[in-house]
């Protein structure tokens with residue numbers, strides 16, 4: 001049998017694709033890599049100057065961490081960055097959030113120092129501010145992987161078997177498209193196999 005790929009649906013966050021002639025082991029590896037190993041940008045640290053909203057600091061920080069972000073290529077994982085993980089413009093983006101009540105604070109109220117790093121949806125409500133309530137904070141976003149924290153999970157992905165192949169259902173949970181998630185997962189597997197082959201060759 002020859003490997004055969006059929007795109008059933010490719011619409012924004014959703015990708016449905018059937019693949020023939022791959023093993024169950026490979027399908028499972030692809031699924032695992034797609035949700036746990038693709039670097040995804042999310043708010044990782046929040047420096048709060050003012051918060052007298054109804055939300056305690058921890059809840060406010062958690063809500064910010066769960067907002068899906070869009071980001072451009074080129075960001076480094078902090079642990080692989082030349083700053084040594086301290087955080088610099090190559091590995092982190094800062095989003096300032098300053099708002100006074102009475103008002104609703106939305107994801108779109110965050111002002112990013114990199115205009116390409118933005119909430120994927122500008123209308124996610126974060127907090128309700130009453131008269132006299134204010135928030136002023138800086139959220140620091142960086143890349144991470146789902147294996148370490150769910151906020152960096154790229155997608156929900158599952159597959160079903162039938163017709164001699166696997167049908168993958170991918171739904172991106174970040175600023176990436178479903179197709180991006182699929183391709184990036186395959187790239188990671190390819191890189192890993194190359195690295196593996198290099199090490200094996202060295203030993204033989």
Ligand SMILES: [Zn+2]
Pocket residue numbers: 078081082083084085086087088089090091092
């Ligand atoms: Zn850095």
